[in-house]
Amino acid sequence: MTSDKTISTGGCLCGQVRYEVTGPLRGVVNCHCTMCQKLHGSFGAHSKALKSDIRITEDQGLAWYRTSDVxxxxxxxxxxxxxxxxxxxxxxxxxxxxxxxxxxxxxxIGHIFVAEKADFCVLDDALPKFDASSDGALSMDFK
Incomplete structure (x- = not known):
């Protein structure tokens, strides 16, 4: 977790999308759902921040894809x-x-959707594991 006063920055590989986060970032949760497998080749390593703390500073390449009703x-x-x-x-x-x-x-800080994980992915750490969503059970798991 980063502190409340931290400004974090990030973006894409080519630089056509850039963002900054003014506020805390949640620790990383590895999502093993089938959608993350298709998108990332294995699992998605996700931090999280309040929407009000995220500002897109370059959106030339930004696109959105509706993956579900959620x-x-x-x-x-x-x-x-x-x-x-x-x-x-x-x-x-x-x-x-x-x-x-x-x-x-x-x-x-944990793994979610482990019931869907790829068969080649071994989870042998002591971190919390959830068959589906953590439903807010992890630290700073903003709702």
């Missing part, structure tokens, strides 16, 4: 970088941790 995903239409998981009914947005710039100070 959320849309933000990515760069130029380079294909996956950036956001944006739920319609929650006050926070998931941010792909790998899209953050430099050292983040974040730690992985």
């Amino acid at each position: 959320a849309r995903r933000g990515f760069c239409r130029n380079c294909g970088s996956s950036l956001f998981w944006d739920p319609y009914e929650l006050d926070a947005t998931g941010i792909l941790a790998g899209s953050l710039d430099g050292e983040t100070g974040l730690e992985t």
Whole structure:
């Protein structure tokens, strides 16, 4: 978790999408759902921040794809970088941790949707594991 006063920045591979977060980032949660497998090749490593703390500073390549009735995903239409998981009914947005710039100070805090994980993915750490969503059970799991 980053502190309340931290300004974090990030973006896509080509630079056509940039963002900043003014406020805390949740620790990283590895999502093993089938959608994340298709998008990321295995699992999605997501941090999260309040929507009110996220500001898009460059949106030239930003595109959104409605993946379900629950959320849309933000990515760069130029380079294909996956950036956001944006739920319609929650006050926070998931941010792909790998899209953050430099050292983040974040730690992985758990695994979700492990009932759907790929058969080649071994989970042998002591972190909390949830068959589906954590439903707010993890630290700073904004709702």
